[in-house]
Amino acid sequence: MTKSRTEKVLIIGSGLGGLSTAIILAKLGFNVTVLEKNRKPGGLLRSYTRDGIECEVGVHYLGSLGKGQVLRKFFDYLGVTDAVPVSRMGRDGVIDRYLFNAPSGHPIYFDFPEGLVAYKKNLIKAFPKEHATIETIISSIQKTSSQLHALDLLYATDNDFSLLDQSQPYGDVLDELKCSPELRSVLGVPSSWVGVPLADCPVYYHNMALASYVSSSWRLQQSGAAFVDVLVARLKELGGNVVTGSEISKVNVESRVVKGVELKSGKYVLASTVIAAIHPQVLLQMLPDRAVKPSYRNRVTKLKNTHSVFSVQASIDANSHPEIPHNLFKVETDKKGNIADLIYYQIRKTEKKNMNLLSILTSGKDELWSRWKESQTASRGPGYRDAKKRYAMKLVSGAEELFGSFKDLKLLDTYTPLTIRDWVGSPEGSAYGVLRSSSQTLATAILNRTAVKGLYLSGQNVLAPGVIGTIMGSFSTVKLIIGPDEFKKSICLQE
Numbered sequence: 001m002t003k004s005r006t007e008k009v010l011i012i013g014s015g016l017g018g019l020s021t022a023i024i025l026a027k028l029g030f031n032v033t034v035l036e037k038n039r040k041p042g043g044l045l046r047s048y049t050r051d052g053i054e055c056e057v058g059v060h061y062l063g064s065l066g067k068g069q070v071l072r073k074f075f076d077y078l079g080v081t082d083a084v085p086v087s088r089m090g091r092d093g094v095i096d097r098y099l100f101n102a103p104s105g106h107p108i109y110f111d112f113p114e115g116l117v118a119y120k121k122n123l124i125k126a127f128p129k130e131h132a133t134i135e136t137i138i139s140s141i142q143k144t145s146s147q148l149h150a151l152d153l154l155y156a157t158d159n160d161f162s163l164l165d166q167s168q169p170y171g172d173v174l175d176e177l178k179c180s181p182e183l184r185s186v187l188g189v190p191s192s193w194v195g196v197p198l199a200d201c202p203v204y205y206h207n208m209a210l211a212s213y214v215s216s217s218w219r220l221q222q223s224g225a226a227f228v229d230v231l232v233a234r235l236k237e238l239g240g241n242v243v244t245g246s247e248i249s250k251v252n253v254e255s256r257v258v259k260g261v262e263l264k265s266g267k268y269v270l271a272s273t274v275i276a277a278i279h280p281q282v283l284l285q286m287l288p289d290r291a292v293k294p295s296y297r298n299r300v301t302k303l304k305n306t307h308s309v310f311s312v313q314a315s316i317d318a319n320s321h322p323e324i325p326h327n328l329f330k331v332e333t334d335k336k337g338n339i340a341d342l343i344y345y346q347i348r349k350t351e352k353k354n355m356n357l358l359s360i361l362t363s364g365k366d367e368l369w370s371r372w373k374e375s376q377t378a379s380r381g382p383g384y385r386d387a388k389k390r391y392a393m394k395l396v397s398g399a400e401e402l403f404g405s406f407k408d409l410k411l412l413d414t415y416t417p418l419t420i421r422d423w424v425g426s427p428e429g430s431a432y433g434v435l436r437s438s439s440q441t442l443a444t445a446i447l448n449r450t451a452v453k454g455l456y457l458s459g460q461n462v463l464a465p466g467v468i469g470t471i472m473g474s475f476s477t478v479k480l481i482i483g484p485d486e487f488k489k490s491i492c493l494q495e
């Protein structure tokens with residue numbers, strides 16, 4: 001059913017999901033307001049400043065911004081391409097460098113380059129005996145890549161979820177191909193970008209993540225906060241609005257029809273369309289008991305989420321440690337080649353001429369922070385701060401083994417799963433939201449459709465995490481709201 005465009009649409013959450021959904025709807029003429037609990041908009045996309053240096057949270061690099069590629073099509077439609085300056089990675093042949101511990105003790109590395117042809121060449125060079133396996137793997141990625149850039153997921157006529165048919169676990173596919181543990185560990189890195197272990201990562205998600213970065217990879221030239229400002233300004237230009245400091249505590253529903261929202265302040269806002277650009281389990285807690293069927297409640301409650309992250313931000317002397325134009329991943333694997341642990345490093349220029357920023361990201365290690373789970377940031381005390389510092393310095397020492405001793409290192413900040421949880425409200429600080437595993441394929445399908453009329457979900461939980469996955473989810477939610485025929489007529493992304 002086509003919605004009247006004069007009616008009010010409320011969006012809960014001003015992360016990339018909320019803002020991109022808002023811009024698309026505002027472009028279509030809807031009256032859109034985004035309500036954000038934090039004082040500043042942007043959610044994970046928003047960087048923060050320490051000692052005058054911008055520290056990123058949820059955008060370290062972007063995939064597929066080349067002409068004709070999927071994210072470029074999205075940015076062009078949103079009208080933000082020129083306002084978000086980016087620089088292309090991989091000009092020296094490396095976007096990501098993976099470092100593995102070899103039995104000899106000397107780390108061995110694999111370079112992830114731009115372009116599938118170069119990627120295949122690097123794989124064959126590293127694993128010459130597995131030429132045939134690599135051919136099979138590359139042709140499957142090639143297929144997904146074409147589907148991704150052609151936006152089949154949004155425009156496929158036969159069955160919107162035909163791509164998700166490739167839901168077999170990638171680990172099983174590699175078992176069938178008798179892939180060596182070493183090749184398996186190289187192929188396992190892309191699925192970690194969407195927070196899913198390779199063994200249970202659907203073929204489609206693995207290939208989509210890989211294709212999105214191998215097609216072309218880019219770094220923001222400005223901060224994540226500047227990116228958020230561009231999105232907010234664009235929304236305002238289109239007549240929409242963002243209201244910060246507005247935490248939603250309830251979504252009002254009568255007879256399974258949405259009526260509006262209630263703010264923590266006690267204020268009510270009426271609306272016949274509400275889009276929750278937040279985690280579905282968080283939305284569920286905002287709904288009255290009988291608003292949805294027990295089966296829906298059960299399905300959403302049981303969803304497993306991706307792990308959280310721990311991150312270190314430190315300033316270092318720029319002369320002894322210049323910017324590295326690619327990312328580094330230190331990979332630990334088990335005997336089968338499955339990834340047991342992963343540490344991500346970036347060294348980038350900062351606003352300060354003589355200082356560069358070392359960023360380290362790794363899995364959240366929830367057990368280290370569980371003692372402080374019940375307390376809020378301000379009351380976690382010195383024990384929490386010491387624990388963060390100890391773990392951060394351990395990670396810095398590990399980084400020094402790779403990059404040499406850092407001169408003038410100053411720890412600027414660390415964030416834990418609790419920080420992420422409290423900043424954006426994701427369950428247990430989950431970084432990439434709902435786990436898109438093969439075992440959860442059915443439970444995670446069509447998550448943007450709730451059991452309440454007029455109530456939808458958007459954001460990274462709808463289709464896939466990451467900048468591409470989140471914006472794709474926004475388009476998919478708009479399609480659900482205005483209907484597929486109207487979507488095709490009004491939104492042309494494919495040329």
Ligand SMILES: Cc1cc2nc3c(=O)[nH]c(=O)nc-3n(C[C@H](O)[C@H](O)[C@H](O)COP(=O)(O)OP(=O)(O)OC[C@H]3O[C@@H](n4cnc5c(N)ncnc54)[C@H](O)[C@@H]3O)c2cc1C
Pocket residue numbers: 012013014015016017018035036037038041042043044045057058059060061062063246247248249277278282309361423424425426431432458459460461464465466467468470
């Ligand atoms: C550490 C990290 C690194 C990443 N790196 C990359 C990368 O390099 N490249 C890439 O493409 N992707 C990356 N991602 C993923 C990407 O950042 C996310 O997929 C994307 O930003 C998610 O956007 P979202 O809008 O779905 O969620 P969020 O950003 O979590 O937004 C949700 C918003 O809702 C608000 N909210 C929650 N509850 C309420 C409430 N009750 N009332 C009002 N507002 C509420 C929150 O405050 C928040 O602003 C990374 C993610 C993480 C965590």
